[in-house]
Amino acid sequence: MDFRENILAILPPESRAKLESLLIERNAARAAYRAASDAEMHARQEFGRAEGAARQRLAMPGGIELDMHPAAALARPTKAQERERSETEARLMAPVDAAKRRLDLAVAARDKAAERQKSFAFLENVAAWLNRAASFGGMRLKHHAPAAPKVRDPRAEIQKLRSELKALDEAWLAAENAPAPVAELKSRFLTELDAIAAKGAPKVNHAARAGSPVNLAAALRIGQMPVALADGGTHFSLVGDGGASFFTWLMRDEIAAKIGAMIDAAPAEGALTDDERDAEFSRISTRRLEIERAEEALIVAAEQEGRAIQRRRDADPRAILEVAES
Numbered sequence: 142m143d144f145r146e147n148i149l150a151i152l153p154p155e156s157r158a159k160l161e162s163l164l165i166e167r168n169a170a171r172a173a174y175r176a177a178s179d180a181e182m183h184a185r186q187e188f189g190r191a192e193g194a195a196r197q198r199l200a201m202p203g204g205i206e207l208d209m210h211p212a213a214a215l216a217r218p219t220k221a222q223e224r225e226r227s228e229t230e231a232r233l234m235a236p237v238d239a240a241k242r243r244l245d246l247a248v249a250a251r252d253k254a255a256e257r258q259k260s261f262a263f264l265e266n267v268a269a270w271l272n273r274a275a276s277f278g279g280m281r282l283k284h285h286a287p288a289a290p291k292v293r294d295p296r297a298e299i300q301k302l303r304s305e306l307k308a309l310d311e312a313w314l315a316a317e318n319a320p321a322p323v324a325e326l327k328s329r330f331l332t333e334l335d336a337i338a339a340k341g342a343p344k345v346n347h348a349a350r351a352g353s354p355v356n357l358a359a360a361l362r363i364g365q366m367p368v369a370l371a372d373g374g375t376h377f378s379l380v381g382d383g384g385a386s387f388f389t390w391l392m393r394d395e396i397a398a399k400i401g402a403m404i405d406a407a408p409a410e411g412a413l414t415d416d417e418r419d420a421e422f423s424r425i426s427t428r429r430l431e432i433e434r435a436e437e438a439l440i441v442a443a444e445q446e447g448r449a450i451q452r453r454r455d456a457d458p459r460a461i462l463e464v465a466e467s
Contacts (some may be wrong), residue, residue, distance in 0.1 A: 159463065180251070193235055322409070
């Protein structure tokens with residue numbers, strides 16, 4: 142993540158101080174994760190050594206200790222010896238069980254540290270946004286931090302806001318995939334159709350004294366045009382459409398009627414014009430930023446009371462940095 146001085150310099154003082162504080166916390170989370178990972182690796186090594194030593198001792202035949210002659214294994218173990226071996230197994234496995242408990246605790250600590258480090262993933266978007274903002278030399282930012290809504294339970298209120306954000310995402314997707322109005326589709330289709338038909342409309346030469354006054358054969362012909370290649374060879378490209386535009390002119394009304402019926406039969410629920418679609422996108426964007434600013438204000442208020450609430454990875458950098466264009 143790139144947070145060079147020239148990028149930080151575009152921020153108002155309050156926003157810069159907040160970002161620098163977040164970066165310090167992020168670095169502390171990274172250090173904690175590295176320490177937890179090292180501790181987990183050390184605990185895993187200890188567990189491996191303890192388990193290996195125990196298995197080596199337990200692999201010896203019944204009634205035999207490490208300093209005992211192998212011939213002693215030929216004697217049938219007594220009940221007392223079997224009881225003693227069972228007690229020995231429990232004694233040998235006790236350090237293994239203790240090492241396993243320490244390993245489990247170390248793994249849990251590492252996972253917790255990983256979650257803490259992951260909670261700063263939103264800074265990636267912040268860095269990308271600041272880099273883009275810095276590339277526009279004329280952009281000026283001002284500090285803009287709305288007060289947090291007055292609520293009893295900030296966490297519950299944040300969940301409500303995030304539910305509304307999800308609904309706005311669905312509204313955006315609906316607008317993005319909304320069909321165009323039938324009248325608009327027909328208008329654009331007929332413009333295309335008429336352009337093709339006009340290209341194929343025959344012209345009558347009333348002064349012709351020989352041959353066809355229309356030269357229909359030329360309209361239906363597909364010719365070849367030689368094209369010289371850089372290596373000295375020749376490529377032939379096709380010329381003409383084989384009468385496609387002429388037949389489009391000839392059957393213009395039939396084509397218009399058939400495709401017009403297809404357009405009429407297509408789903409039109411929720412249709413939006415381009416202007417209506419752009420207005421919906423603008424409404425969603427404005428409302429989304431309002432919600433995200435309220436969400437960030439609640440997170441900050443909760444942090445001041447000692448309650449940590451994780452920010453969303455895709456949170457709007459303007460809300461996190463508490464900035465607006467001036």
